[in-house]
Amino acid sequence: MLPIRSISKLIRCFSNTAGVSIKRNKLPPRPKVSEDEIEEVFIKGGKWWAESKYRWKLCQLEELKFKTNSNFFKINKTNSKVQLTHIPTGLVVSSQATRSREQNRKHAREQLAYKLQELLDPENSRAKALRELRIQKKHSKVKKTKKKYKLLDEEKQKQKELEKNEEQEEMIFKFE
Amino acid sequence: MPRIPPSVFRQALRTDPLLVPLLPVTRSLSGAQAELRWLRKEVPKPKLPWAIVQRSNYRPLQYILGDQPFLDLSIKCAEGTLIPRWETEEWIARIKPFISNVKIIDACTGTGCVALSFNGTGSNIVGIDIDTSCLSLAKFNQQSNRCDDIVHWAQCDILNWTDDLHHVCKGVNFLVSNPPYIPWEEYTKLDRSVKNFEPQLALVGDLEFYNALVHNLLEPNLNTCDGFVFEVGNVNQIHHVRDLVKKHGWNVGYLMDSAGYHRCVVGWKPDGRFDFKKLCDFVY
Ligand SMILES: C[S@@+](CC[C@H](N)C(=O)[O-])C[C@H]1O[C@@H](n2cnc3c(N)ncnc32)[C@H](O)[C@@H]1O
Numbered sequence: 119m120l121p122i123r124s125i126s127k128l129i130r131c132f133s134n135t136a137g138v139s140i141k142r143n144k145l146p147p148r149p150k151v152s153e154d155e156i157e158e159v160f161i162k163g164g165k166w167w168a169e170s171k172y173r174w175k176l177c178q179l180e181e182l183k184f185k186t187n188s189n190f191f192k193i194n195k196t197n198s199k200v201q202l203t204h205i206p207t208g209l210v211v212s213s214q215a216t217r218s219r220e221q222n223r224k225h226a227r228e229q230l231a232y233k234l235q236e237l238l239d240p241e242n243s244r245a246k247a248l249r250e251l252r253i254q255k256k257h258s259k260v261k262k263t264k265k266k267y268k269l270l271d272e273e274k275q276k277q278k279e280l281e282k283n284e285e286q287e288e289m290i291f292k293f294e
Numbered sequence: 295m296p297r298i299p300p301s302v303f304r305q306a307l308r309t310d311p312l313l314v315p316l317l318p319v320t321r322s323l324s325g326a327q328a329e330l331r332w333l334r335k336e337v338p339k340p341k342l343p344w345a346i347v348q349r350s351n352y353r354p355l356q357y358i359l360g361d362q363p364f365l366d367l368s369i370k371c372a373e374g375t376l377i378p379r380w381e382t383e384e385w386i387a388r389i390k391p392f393i394s395n396v397k398i399i400d401a402c403t404g405t406g407c408v409a410l411s412f413n414g415t416g417s418n419i420v421g422i423d424i425d426t427s428c429l430s431l432a433k434f435n436q437q438s439n440r441c442d443d444i445v446h447w448a449q450c451d452i453l454n455w456t457d458d459l460h461h462v463c464k465g466v467n468f469l470v471s472n473p474p475y476i477p478w479e480e481y482t483k484l485d486r487s488v489k490n491f492e493p494q495l496a497l498v499g500d501l502e503f504y505n506a507l508v509h510n511l512l513e514p515n516l517n518t519c520d521g522f523v524f525e526v527g528n529v530n531q532i533h534h535v536r537d538l539v540k541k542h543g544w545n546v547g548y549l550m551d552s553a554g555y556h557r558c559v560v561g562w563k564p565d566g567r568f569d570f571k572k573l574c575d576f577v578y
Contacts, residue, residue: 198363198380214324214325214328215328217355217362219363219384220366220383221363
């Protein structure tokens with residue numbers, strides 16, 4: 119009979135080799151989305167408005183409309199919510215994460231880029247890799263507490279920083 | 295206004311009871327959740343109930359928390375001064391790249407957010423307002439945001455042409471303004487949080503302000519001034535300004551905002567230092 123300790127060692131050995139583990143520094147790069155494909159809409163306005171190359175055409179339409187019906191007035195309350203539409207796919211994201219509209223615009227663009235990548239290339243997407251990394255981390259945490267893993271101070275620091283970065287990235291998926 | 299369905303109230307109660315008093319103000323669960331998150335983050339715990347009561351009485355969040363992010367600035371807000379709007383933020387971000395090393399006048403400056411946003415363009419900036427309490431807030435904002443470009447403040451009434459005004463505006467190259475532009479009939483229909491808490495002086499106005507901007511600020515400085523941007527509330531105000539400057543041969547266009555409304559009238563001299571044609575959403 120094998121002693122219990124060696125059994126657990128064996129199991130650990132197997133669980134380590136099974137499945138490809140994800141490395142933090144080998145994640146797919148952060149996705150980006152082209153400004154030309156985005157339409158930015160203020161959330162409370164009933165009408166829509168396109169950014170960039172769609173702008174000019176729309177304006178000419180507007181001008182015609184307003185020649186006939188010209189008294190159209192609007193003051194909005196203060197609001198920082200931003201909504202983006204990806205024109206080619208129709209994917210919509212919105213962000214109300216902070217009180218700063220500029221921050222929310224950035225946040226919404228990041229979110230859109232991640233979602234888009236997941237839609238177009240789910241296998242190699244960064245979002246998927248991040249999710250797997252999180253699961254992996256959970257497992258290794260359990261292991262670590264058992265083993266009383268000792269990292270060098272320097273390494274620990276690095277690890278912490280990486281984890282902080284990941285947390286920030288995970289925030290992208292919150293506060294829609 | 296449509297009624298908020300009871301199911302939304304129930305849902306709010308289930309997630310967090312503190313959301314319930316905020317719901318009638320924000321009118322959506324996600325809005326209430328966002329505001330509660332910000333209140334929790336920025337208000338010290340013993341003051342949180344007070345802050346929530348204030349907000350449930352429709353006091354604007356910015357007056358409770360004391361500030362509003364504006365581009366990369368943090369603008370202090372206080373009762374008696376208009377809270378900077380995202381519409382203004384949007385057009386400033388679009389115009390700023392066109393501006394460098396000029397004398398800028400920001401008429402009707404309020405918190406100073408417009409004037410201070412042009413910090414970093416190497417310009418000489420003057421903010422004008424009729425209200426002294428606005429000007430002291432603007433000065434505070436200048437210091438707290440460490441704006442090193444030359445910024446001055448002047449107390450003038452732009453509706454009356456005076457020597458003071460003439461002196462302040464002399465040599466201006468670029469004129470910006472977000473004047474009070476809401477006609478009285480529209481003002482009475484505004485949201486409670488705006489009407490009951492923000493100053494009437496900063497909101498109610500119409501064509502008289504655009505007349506003043508053109509006649510008292512622009513026309514006396516036609517040789518030096520090469521461009522202007524005025525925020526507007528409707529397309530009539532754009533047409534009005536266009537007709538006023540047409541006789542000087544200026545180019546005129548406008549900007550829309552991302553809610554789909556006409557937001558700014560833009561003018562520039564044909565052979566001046568600014569070419570705003572690329573900036574405008576429509577050029578006349
Ligand atoms: C719509 S607020 C603009 C505030 C700020 N520029 C902004 O965009 O948030 C208009 C400002 O004009 C000022 N004002 C009103 N009447 C004025 C006048 N006759 N001359 C100069 N300023 C005036 C008000 O005090 C108020 O601060």
